[in-house]
Amino acid sequence: MKAVVADFRRIRELLELSRARMALSVGWGVLALGSGLGLAALAAWLIARAWQMPPVLDLSIAVVTVRALGISRGLCRYLERLATHDVALRAMSTARTTTYRTLAGANIWRPRRTGAANGDGAAAGLPSAEAEGRQGDPTQLRRGELLGRVMSDIDDLGAVVVRAFVPIAVALILSLLAVGLLASISMPAAVILAVALAVSGILAPWLSARAAREAELAVRADRTEFTAEALTVLDHAPELRVAGRLSEAVGAAAAAGQRAVAAEDRAAARGAWAAAVLPLSIGASVLGALLIGIVLYGSGSPVPTAGFQTVAPGGITPMAFTVLVLVPLSAFEAVAVLPAAAQALTTGRAALHRLDRLEHDESATPASEFPELPPGRRIAVVGPSGAGKTTLLMAWAGLFDAPRPGVTFFAEDAHLFGTSVLENLRVARGDITAGEAESALRAVGAGDWLDSLPDGVDTDLVGGAAAVSGGQRRRILLARALLAPARVLLLDEPTEHLEAAAGAELLHRLLDESSGLVERDRTVVVVTHQLPPDTKADTIVRVEPGGTVSIERSIPTVTT
Structure with missing residues (x-):
């Protein structure tokens, strides 16, 4: 009673x-x-x-x-x-x-505590696959x-x-x-x-x-x-x-x-x-x-x-x-x-x-308990599904506390609006020209698709994401991220739904400073399930189930 x-x-x-x-x-x-x-x-x-x-x-x-x-x-x-x-x-x-x-401002937007993790670069608080699927x-x-x-x-x-x-x-x-x-x-x-x-x-x-x-x-x-x-x-x-x-x-x-x-x-x-x-x-x-x-x-x-x-x-x-x-x-x-x-x-x-x-949930992990962004201009984050890679990326973007200026987060399920291709890219920056939009799309491998559109970048995507395939959607979102003015690009599975060869080639270019895809002075962090061999990433961060975050390889560079 x-x-x-x-x-x-x-x-x-x-x-x-x-x-x-x-x-x-x-x-x-x-x-x-x-x-x-x-x-x-x-x-x-x-x-x-x-x-x-x-x-x-x-x-x-x-x-x-x-x-x-x-x-x-x-x-x-x-x-x-x-x-x-x-x-x-x-x-x-x-x-x-x-x-x-x-x-x-509640803690529900932060990941759950799953216990402390040990090891080089380990951090407590990353959710396990079981926790994320609960x-x-x-x-x-x-x-x-x-x-x-x-x-x-x-x-x-x-x-x-x-x-x-x-x-x-x-x-x-x-x-x-x-x-x-x-x-x-x-x-x-x-x-x-x-x-x-x-x-x-x-x-x-x-x-x-x-x-x-x-x-x-x-x-x-x-x-x-x-x-x-x-x-x-x-x-x-x-x-x-x-x-x-x-x-x-x-x-x-x-x-x-x-x-x-x-x-x-x-x-x-x-x-x-x-x-x-x-x-x-x-x-x-x-x-x-x-x-x-x-x-x-x-x-x-x-x-x-x-x-x-x-x-x-x-x-x-x-x-x-x-x-x-x-x-x-x-x-x-x-x-x-x-x-x-x-x-x-x-x-x-x-x-x-x-x-x-x-x-009043108190089981979330404060953002201060996440590892800081490791050194390097080209960083690859790898690990099995459900290990917490996306959560780590969101923490680096400041999505669990105050957003961090100069950082853009490329979400794998980011929204495409039912408007033109150009206006969808202008979500990243409002003054993008048609030429800049076309160059960005061709840079990420969407040139053939762009040529097939009746009005080019002015073609309306009727229904938003429903108007394109999964691979085309990823390329549009990646082009949007590249056009953003942020100095740090956090890319979550940018090559998902692409053919194996095309995806591997795009990952190589994203993680290679000399490829010209991304300016040298910008930091690129890429989450992927499979990292191609001979990658030129400065740093490889491995996330294991249970929350263990380890830096497998790192070279001294200026951090952002």
């Missing part, structure tokens, strides 16, 4: 909920459902009183009040929805701003997971206001009013109603929350996995097909989707039991009130007195009898939404915990 209360406070703090606005929402909700409760009680009284055929003027006030309550119920419901959604949308906007600002840790999000999870979590927190906080407060107040109304007629009936309301307001939400928790643990993980796998297929279908892994990737996405559907079905079955509690509680309450009403009505027969009917001690009037039976039907309207409120609370608490883990 303490954990639940603490989570409530944390949600309220994160959403920065206004007490005044929340009170206004609850007030309109009480008036809306209170109008329904009063309407049921007054209509029951009016029906029974009309059966006695009194003068019409005796019923005029009740008739007008019934009409007023019928109108006010709909009006107050609209105002309650308006006020509640106003609070929720304001809170979600605040939560998004707070979360994005916090995540911008999907269970919410602090290690892939692109698809980050895209769906944070947005969804904030939406879940906003839903807590609309579906939980306000409905729970309204249900509590209305339940007390309904029990108090029945207590004025019959205390045993009021006790039965109180027990039935407690069962439907506590047991049903508990069962519903349990089902939601199971769904949260099973469905959310599988849905997130499905989103990530599907995005991988959509983004890299050509590469996966060439590698013969497209069917495997599609199968993984389909399997994750099937697991999610199965988990949803199991959670729905448990939710059905929770939904059955409410009608059973209503039936028990109405039946109990009816039996008590029959006993009370029969124990005190009406006695005519001066045109009116009074009741002997211990009995009730026909009007009180109808109120006693019909009020419970309306009283349960307030608690009917509590199972959904419990589900919203469970989902919201899980979302809160995920956001907190993202914002």
Whole structure:
């Protein structure tokens, strides 16, 4: 219970909920459902009183009040929805701003600690292949997971206001009013109603929350996995097909989707039991009130007195009898939404915990623990997949702390925009001319492709990366990096998707100061899986699984 209360406070703090606005929402909700409760009680009284055929003027006030309550119920419901959604949308906007600002400086963008590494040039903190591929840790999000999870979590927190906080407060107040109304007629009936309301307001939400928790643990993980796998297929279908892994990737996405559907079905079955509690509680309450009403009505027969009917001690009037039976039907309207409120609370608490883990993760490696950029003008970084080569390159670029001036990072999945080739290259430098763009493309081996374009560098790439092959995309991105004004070029797998001979030849030129591809006074760092023989790199940095970084060969040069 303490954990639940603490989570409530944390949600309220994160959403920065206004007490005044929340009170206004609850007030309109009480008036809306209170109008329904009063309407049921007054209509029951009016029906029974009309059966006695009194003068019409005796019923005029009740008739007008019934009409007023019928109108006010709909009006107050609209105002309650308006006020509640106003609070929720304001809170979600605040939560998004707070979360994005916090995540911008959070440790989740840094690699995980995997233990110290030893050896020449070793550094603690580079993630192993297992760590980089781990999907269970919410602090290690892939692109698809980050895209769906944070947005969804904030939406879940906003839903807590609309579906939980306000409905729970309204249900509590209305339940007390309904029990108090029945207590004025019959205390045993009021006790039965109180027990039935407690069962439907506590047991049903508990069962519903349990089902939601199971769904949260099973469905959310599988849905997130499905989103990530599907995005991988959509983004890299050509590469996966060439590698013969497209069917495997599609199968993984389909399997994750099937697991999610199965988990949803199991959670729905448990939710059905929770939904059955409410009608059973209503039936028990109405039946109990009816039996008590029959006993009370029969124990005190009406006695005519001066045109009116009074009741002997211990009995009730026909009007009180109808109120006693019909009020419970309306009283349960307030608690009917509590199972959904419990589900919203469970989902919201899980979302809160995920956001907190993202914002307060302490397992990341500070940038100061990475090795510094080694000496040399031409540096090759080699190692198996998943060893942490890209992470090391990003650390050298300053992407885990303050960006470092004069350094450009060539990401293997950098974006190509749906505009001309020239404008895509101008991402690196806005004043690039058509001649400079053409020279850069030919320098990286894209001359034949450029000659095949109808408008040369002014040709639009319709769909961005979808308009070119994987190898062409790498050459465009490499040309963009070469045109950047930075003195240090950090190139991540620039020859991936190229033919073996063409890739090896391009690596030779990148790592050879005398090739003329890159100016001599600029530093080039190249990440590659396979380093060609007879390379002219000044320094070779080897990254081993587990985080070991070693300098295999280095010659004294001026460092940047």
